Amino acid sequence: MGLRRFLAWCVLVMVLPLGAAGWQRPFMVMGPDQGLPNGAITSIAQDSDGFIWLGTESGLLRFEGGRCSRWGREQGMPSAYVNRLLANADGTLWVATNRGLVLFRHGVFEMARLESIDGPVSPSALALDAAGRLWVTTGQGLFVQKEGLVFSRHPLSPSGRLLSLQAARDGVMLVGSDLGLTALRVDGSMVFWDAAQGLPKSGVAMVLEDGAGRIWAGQGRTLAMKLPGAKGFTDQSRLLNASLSPNSVPFADRDGSLWLPTQAGALHLTGLEATHLDAAMGLPMRWVRTVLRDREGSLWVLGATLARLLGRERLWNNPLSSGPSGEVVWCIARDPSGHLLAATDDGALRVSPSGVQRIPGTEGRRIKFLAVDRSGVLWMVSTIGHALILRPGSVKAELAPLGEMGYGLNTVMTDSAGQVWFGHPSQGILRWDPSLHQLIQEVGAGSEPSDKMSVFRIREDASGRLWAASSKGLWLREPATRKWRLFTEKEGLLSYGLYGMAFLPDGSAWVHSREPQGLMRIRIEGDRLTVLEHRRKGQGLQSDLIYAVEVDDKGRTWATSDQGLDCLDLDLHLGHRQGMVSEDCALLALLAEQNQIWVGTAAGLVRYEPGDQESSAPIPRPFILHVLMGGQQIETDGAALGPVPANDSSLSFRVATPGSLDVDMAKIQVRLVGLETAWRDLDAPLARYPALPGGSYVFEARTVRSDGETSRITSLAFQVRYPWWRTWWAVLLWSSAAIALVLLIIRLRLAALAKSKAELEVLVAERTEELHTRNLELTEAMGRVKQLSGLLPICASCKKIRDDKGYWSQLEHYFSEHSEVGFTHGICPDCADQFYPGYSKRENPPPT
Numbered sequence: 001m002g003l004r005r006f007l008a009w010c011v012l013v014m015v016l017p018l019g020a021a022g023w024q025r026p027f028m029v030m031g032p033d034q035g036l037p038n039g040a041i042t043s044i045a046q047d048s049d050g051f052i053w054l055g056t057e058s059g060l061l062r063f064e065g066g067r068c069s070r071w072g073r074e075q076g077m078p079s080a081y082v083n084r085l086l087a088n089a090d091g092t093l094w095v096a097t098n099r100g101l102v103l104f105r106h107g108v109f110e111m112a113r114l115e116s117i118d119g120p121v122s123p124s125a126l127a128l129d130a131a132g133r134l135w136v137t138t139g140q141g142l143f144v145q146k147e148g149l150v151f152s153r154h155p156l157s158p159s160g161r162l163l164s165l166q167a168a169r170d171g172v173m174l175v176g177s178d179l180g181l182t183a184l185r186v187d188g189s190m191v192f193w194d195a196a197q198g199l200p201k202s203g204v205a206m207v208l209e210d211g212a213g214r215i216w217a218g219q220g221r222t223l224a225m226k227l228p229g230a231k232g233f234t235d236q237s238r239l240l241n242a243s244l245s246p247n248s249v250p251f252a253d254r255d256g257s258l259w260l261p262t263q264a265g266a267l268h269l270t271g272l273e274a275t276h277l278d279a280a281m282g283l284p285m286r287w288v289r290t291v292l293r294d295r296e297g298s299l300w301v302l303g304a305t306l307a308r309l310l311g312r313e314r315l316w317n318n319p320l321s322s323g324p325s326g327e328v329v330w331c332i333a334r335d336p337s338g339h340l341l342a343a344t345d346d347g348a349l350r351v352s353p354s355g356v357q358r359i360p361g362t363e364g365r366r367i368k369f370l371a372v373d374r375s376g377v378l379w380m381v382s383t384i385g386h387a388l389i390l391r392p393g394s395v396k397a398e399l400a401p402l403g404e405m406g407y408g409l410n411t412v413m414t415d416s417a418g419q420v421w422f423g424h425p426s427q428g429i430l431r432w433d434p435s436l437h438q439l440i441q442e443v444g445a446g447s448e449p450s451d452k453m454s455v456f457r458i459r460e461d462a463s464g465r466l467w468a469a470s471s472k473g474l475w476l477r478e479p480a481t482r483k484w485r486l487f488t489e490k491e492g493l494l495s496y497g498l499y500g501m502a503f504l505p506d507g508s509a510w511v512h513s514r515e516p517q518g519l520m521r522i523r524i525e526g527d528r529l530t531v532l533e534h535r536r537k538g539q540g541l542q543s544d545l546i547y548a549v550e551v552d553d554k555g556r557t558w559a560t561s562d563q564g565l566d567c568l569d570l571d572l573h574l575g576h577r578q579g580m581v582s583e584d585c586a587l588l589a590l591l592a593e594q595n596q597i598w599v600g601t602a603a604g605l606v607r608y609e610p611g612d613q614e615s616s617a618p619i620p621r622p623f624i625l626h627v628l629m630g631g632q633q634i635e636t637d638g639a640a641l642g643p644v645p646a647n648d649s650s651l652s653f654r655v656a657t658p659g660s661l662d663v664d665m666a667k668i669q670v671r672l673v674g675l676e677t678a679w680r681d682l683d684a685p686l687a688r689y690p691a692l693p694g695g696s697y698v699f700e701a702r703t704v705r706s707d708g709e710t711s712r713i714t715s716l717a718f719q720v721r722y723p724w725w726r727t728w729w730a731v732l733l734w735s736s737a738a739i740a741l742v743l744l745i746i747r748l749r750l751a752a753l754a755k756s757k758a759e760l761e762v763l764v765a766e767r768t769e770e771l772h773t774r775n776l777e778l779t780e781a782m783g784r785v786k787q788l789s790g791l792l793p794i795c796a797s798c799k800k801i802r803d804d805k806g807y808w809s810q811l812e813h814y815f816s817e818h819s820e821v822g823f824t825h826g827i828c829p830d831c832a833d834q835f836y837p838g839y840s841k842r843e844n845p846p847p848t
Contacts, residue, residue, distance in 0.1 A: 022356075023316045023607070024282030026579030030306040035067035043249070044292050044302050045085035045093065050620060050658030052294065053093060054306070055082025060095060060104070064625065064656035067685055076109040078102060078120065084249070086126040086134070094134060096123035101136060103149060107626075107635030112149045114138070125165035127173065135173055137162040142175060156190050158182040160203070163219075166250075168209040176204030181217055198224050198233030206244050210269065211256015218244045218260070225272075239274040240267065249290040259291035266291050266301060282317070283307065296620075310579030311608070317581035319604035320349060320356065326581060329600030331369045332591040336376060340598070342605055343367035348380050348388075348397070351605075359390060361397030369411045369588070374418040381409035383425065405430060405439045411588070413458045415466060423455030429468050429475065429484070443468070443475055443484050457500040457588055467509070469498035474511065476524060491529040494520055500588055502549040502557070508532055510557060512546035519546055519559060519568075538706065540568040542575070547585050550592035556610075558592045560585035565599050570610065580606050620657045621711040622668050622701040628652040628686070641718035649692040649720045655682060655701045666705045673698040694722030 030036045036054070043055035052063040059072035059080045072080045079099035086094040093104040099120040101112040114121055117140055125137040134145040135154075142157040142165075164176035171186040180194030181204045195201045200222040207217045213228035216236075221243050224233035242264030251259040260267040265278030266288045277283055285303040292300045299309040319326030320342065331343035340351040347362030348370055362380065365388070370380045376392035379400065386407050387400035400406055402422075409430075411423040420432040422439065429443040445453035454471045461467065468475040473488035489495040494513035501511045508523045518541060521533040537544045543561035550558050556569040564575030564583035575583035582603035589600025599606040627634045627641060630648035634641070644651065655668055669679040670687045674697040687699070696719045703711040793802040794811075801814040812823040827835075 022280070023318050024280075025277070025313075026310040026315055026317055026581070027282055027284050027301075027307040028310055028577075028579075029284050030063075030308060034063070036061070036063065036306060039305055041302055041306050042082055042289070043085045044290060044300060044306070045087045046292065046294050047087040047093060047658075048089055048091045049623060050295050051623075051656075052292075052300070052658070053085055053087070055085045055095065057081050060085075062625075064654075064685075067656075069625065069654075071104070071109070076102075078109075078111065083123060084126045086128065088128070089132070094126055096126055096136070098122050101151075110149055112151060114140075114143050114151045114153075115146070116153060124162065127165045127167045129167050129173060130171040135165060135167075137165045137175065154184070156182075156184055156188075158192075163203055163205045164207045166207050166209065168215065169213060174207045174209070174215065176207045176217065178203035180204060181207060193226075193233065197231065198226075198235060200224065205246060206248065206250050206260065208250040208252055208258055208260075210252065210258050210271075212271065216250075216258060216260070216269065220244060223260075236272075239269070241265075241276055241278075245287055245289060248288070251291040251293070253293055261288035261290055261303075263287045277301070310577075311574065314609040314611070315574065315579045316607040317579070317604060318351075318356070318607070319581060320344060321346070321604070326601075326603035327605075328586060328602050329589050329605050330367065330586050331589055332598045332600055332605070333370055333372070334591075335372050335378065341370055341372075341378075342600065343370045343380065348378075359397055360395055361390070362388060368409075371412045371414050371420075373414040373420050379412045379414075379420060381412045381422065383408055383410060387412075387422075401437055402432070402439055405441075410454065410456050411458060413460070415460045416464060421458045421466070423458055423468065423470075425454045426452040428453045428470070429455050429458065442477075454497075456498070459501060459503070461503045461509070462507070467501050469500050469511065471497035471514070474498055474501075485527070487524070487529050492531045493522070493529065499546070500548060502551045504551055504557070505555045510549045510551070510559075512549055512559075516544035516546075518544045519549060519557075535568065538708075540571065541566050542573050542706075548588045548590035550590045550597075552592035552597070553594035556592075558590065558597055560590050560599055565597070565606070565608065567610070572610070574606075574608060619666060619703050619705055619709060619711040622655050622657045622703050622714050624699065624701060624714055624716045625654045625656055627716075628654070636716060641716055644692070644718055644720045646694060646721050646723040649694075650688075650690045651692065652686040652688045653699055653701075653716070654686055655714075656685070657703055666703050668701060669704050670699070670701045673700060692720045694720050 031038050037056060040057040041054050042057060045053045047053060054061040054063060054068075057080070059070050060077065060082055061068040061070055071077060077095070077097060079097035081098040082095055083098065084096040088094065095102050095104055095109070099122065101114070101121070101123050102109045103112060114136070121138050121140065123136045123138050127135045129135060134151075136143045136151060139161075142154040142162060143151040144154050146152040158175050158177050158179070160177035160179035162175060162177050164174075166174045168174050168183070173184045175182045175184065180192055180199055183191040185191075193199055199217055200219040202219050204217045205219040207215065209215050215226045217224050217226075217233065221237060221240060223236045223240050223244070225236045226233045240262065242262040245261040245263055248261035250261065253259060258269040260269065264286060265276050265281075265283050268275045268277060279286060283301065284307050285301070285305055288301055288303040290302050292302070294300065297312065299313065301307050301309070320329065321327045327344040327346055329342050329344050333341045335341055335350070342349040342351060345366050346358070347365055348359045348367045350357050350359060366382050366384055367380045367388075368383045370378060372378050378390040378397075380388040380390070380397065382388075387402050387409055388397040389400045390397045405424065405427060408425055409422050410425050413421050415421065422430040422432065424430055426445060427441060428445050429441070430439045431442050433440050443453075445451050455468050457469045459467050464479040466477040468477075468484075473486055473493055475484045475486055477484045487493055494511065494515070494517050496513055496515040498511050499514050501509050503509050504521070508521050510519050510521050512519050518534060518536040518539075520531060523530045523532055535541055541559060541561065542563040545562045546559055547562070548560045552558065556567055559566050559568065562584060564573060564578070564580055564585065566573050574580055580599070580601065582601040584602040586600040586602065591598040595609060597608045597610060599608070624636050626636060629644060629651050653670070655670060657668065668682040670682050671677070671679050672689055674695055675689070675692070679702070682701070697717070699716045699718070700713050702713045794800070795808065799811050800808040801811055802808050803814065816822065
C-alpha cells in the first residue's frame with residue numbers, strides 16, 4: 001500500500017464520527033491456546049527447517065503448531081533466562097543466556113568458551129558475518145568465533161559499554177556503544193562516528209542497514225540515518241512517534257525495509273517513508289521488543305505478548321461500531337461519486353477517505369439493500385420496515401413513495417434503462433413507475449393466497465437481460481419481448497429456489513441456492529438452459545452454503561459462505577483464522593472490484609486487497625521431532641532410529657509442521673510401513689504404536705491440504721529387535737536341540753524296532769516249530785484216516801456196495817472197512833409205519 005493511500009485511511013480513522021475503531025489489521029495473540037506462555041518471551045528466531053524458536057525467562061521453546069517443546073536447566077542449559085537467539089544455516093541454534101553462550105545441536109546444549117574470560121558471561125547481542133562466523137557482545141568486550149565453540153576477543157573491540165551489533169554490506173560489522181558507532185571492516189580497518197557526526201549523544205542502542213545501504217542508528221527519542229558514501233548522519237527523529245524500545249532487536253525485512261521496535265508499536269521504514277504498526281492499527285500491545293517475518297511471509301511481533309499478523313498483510317477489518325460485536329453489513333455498493341455505501345442493522349453508512357458517516361434519517365433502521373438510480377436518488381429497502389430514499393442534494397433520508405407494497409422489501413436495483421426494480425418477500429418482482437408514482441407487479445406469486453414468491457436478487461447481464469433469483473427458481477426477462485420466463489430444477493437448476501447470481505465474461509453465470517448446494521455455472525440461450533459446472537465443498541469452496549457470489553474486473557470468481565471468503569481462481573480462503581473479523585458473512589453482502597474485495601459480515605466490514613498472481617503458500621512438509629521409547633525422549637533430527645529393544649517396543653512419534661500452518665486448511669497424515677498400508681489423519685500430537693512385534697519398519701508422515709495436494713513424505717526407518725528367544729543364536733540353539741531330539745527319537749525308535757524284530761523272530765521260530773510239530777501230528781493222523789473217493793457202485797434196491805474185487809457188501813460193512821466210522825441201528829418213522837404199523841400207531845397217535 002502506498003504512503004498516500006495509507007495516510008488517507010489513517011485520516012479516515014481519525015475523523016470517524018461514529019466512534020468506531022476504524023480500519024484495523026488482524027492479529028492473532030499467541031498464548032496458551034497455541035501452547036505458548038502468556039508472556040515473558042524475550043526473543044524469537046526461525047531455524048533452517050522453518051520452526052519458530054522462542055527464548056523466554058524460563059527456558060527455550062520450539063513452536064510446533066498448537067504446542068511447544070521446552071528445554072531448560074534440566075536439559076543442560078546453564079541458565080533458563082534467554083537473552084538472544086540466532087539460527088544458523090546448518091539447523092543449529094545459538095542461545096545467549098544469563099550465564100553463558102550455548103550451541104543447541106541435535107537436542108544437546110554445548111557450552112561456548114570465550115578466551116581470557118573466567119566465570120559466567122552474559123552475551124547481550126549476536127550477529128553472523130558474511131563468512132558465517134558468530135560475533136558476540138558482552139560486558140567484557142567484543143568476541144568473534146575462532147573455531148567451533150571457541151571465541152577470541154576482537155583486537156579492535158570498541159571502547160565503552162557495547163549496546164548493539166549488526167552485520168552490514170561488504171562484511172562490515174556495526175557495533176554500537178554508549179560512546180557512538182564503530183564500523184569494523186574486513187581489511188582490519190575501522191571507522192568511528194559519534195555525536196559530532198549526528199548520532200545520539202547517549203550512544204547507539206539500535207543500528208541496522210536497509211536494502212539501499214542506508215545505516216539507521218538510534219537511542220531513545222533520537223533516530224539518525226547515514227546515506228551510502230556520506231560522512232555523517234542526519235536526524236530523522238521526526239519519523240518516531242515514541243521512543244525506541246530499550247534492549248530490543250530491529251529487523252531487516254526481505255524487501256529491504258526495516259522494522260524498528262518502539263514504545264508505541266513498530267516503526268516500518270520503507271526508504272524514507274515511515275508507517276506505524278500500533279494499537280490504532282489493531283496491534284494487541286503497546287511496546288514492541290522485536291519483529292520477525294517467517295518464511296511463509298507472516299509477520300510476528302514480540303512485545304508484552306507475541307502476536308502474528310494475519311491475512312497476508314492484505315486484510316483489513318472495520319467493525320463500523322464502537323460496540324464489542326460490530327455492525328451487521330447487509331449490502332455494499334458504490335455511489336456515483338465513488339464513495340462506498342454500506343447497509344447495516346443501524347442504518348446506511350457512507351465510507352469515504354474523510355471518514356465513515358451514517359446517513360441521517362436511517363439511524364436505528366435495518367437497511368437490507370440499497371442502490372442509486374440514474375437521477376442520483378439513493379433507494380434503501382428494509383425487510384422489516386418502509387423503504388427510504390435520499391434525494392440528490394438532500395441531507396436526510398425520507399420515506400419512499402411506494403405505498404403499501406413498499407414495506408418489507410428484499411432488494412432493489414437500477415437497470416441500464418434507468419428503471420428501478422424491487423424484489424418482494426411474497427409479491428414477486430416489482431417495478432417502479434415514476435409516471436404513475438406506484439409499484440407495478442411484473443411477476444406475481446399466483447392466485448392462491450398460500451402461493452407466495454420471494455425475490456432476493458435482481459441483476460442485469462451484459463446483453464441487457466434481467467435475471468431474478470426467487471424462491472420459485474430463476475426468472476429471465478428478454479429486453480426485446482419484455483416477458484419473464486421461469487427456469488426451475490426441471491431445466492437442471494438447483495432446487496429449492498435461488499439466492500443470487502453473478503456473470504462471467506464469457507456470458508455464463510454462477511447461481512447459488514437457498515440450500516447448501518454450492519455453486520452452479522449455467523448458460524441460457526433462448527429457452528435452453530445448459531449446466532456447465534457444479535462446484536461443491538472441497539472444489540475451491542470451504543462450504544456448500546453460499547451467501548453471495550461476485551466476479552471481479554479480472555474475471556475471478558469470489559464467493560462468501562458461513563465459512564468466510566473463497567476465490568475459485570486463486571485457491572484462496574479467508575476466514576476467522578486468516579484474520580476476518582467474522583467468517584459469518586451476510587447474505588448478498590459482497591462487492592468485487594479489481595483491487596479490492598469488500599465483504600459484509602455479522603461483525604462489520606472486511607476489505608481484502610488481492611495480488612495479481614496470488615497463490616497458496618507451499619505446503620510445508622512435516623518433521624519427526626522426537627520419539628518416545630521406554631520413558632525416554634529421543635531427538636531424531638531426521639536420522640535413522642537405532643535398534644529398538646523388544647521390551648521397549650511401544651513407540652510414540654512426535655510430528656509437527658514448521659511455521660504457522662493453518663490446521664483448518666491442511667492436516668498431517670501418518671502410517672507405519674510394515675504394520676499398516678493406508679494413511680490416517682493425525683488428530684493428536686503423538687502417533688502411538690504399542691507393543692510392536694520384531695521386524696523392520698518405516699514411519700512416514702505427510703501434510704495434506706484441503707484440495708488434496710500433498711507435501712513431500714518424511715520418513716524414519718527403524719528396527720524392533722526380536723525377543724531373545726527369537727534371535728538367531730536362540731533359533732540356532734532351538735534348531736540344534738530339535739535336531740538332537742529328533743535323532744534321539746529316531747535312534748530309540750530304531751532300537752525299539754530292532755528289539756521288536758528280534759522278539760518277532762523268536763516268536764516266529766517258536767511258532768514255526770510248533771507248526772512243524774502239528775504238521776507231523778496231522779500227517780500221522782491223516783495217515784490213519786482212510787479216505788473214500790471216486791464213484792461208489794451201490795444197489796438201487798438193497799443199497800449194497802460193490803468193492804474193488806466185485807463183491808457186494810452191506811453199506812455198514814463197507815464204510816467200517818474203509819474208514820473210522822462206526823454204526824448204530826434204529827428205525828425211522830417211515831419204515832416203522834411200513835413194517836410195524838400197529839406199533840407205530842400206538843406210540844405216535846395222530847394229532848386231533
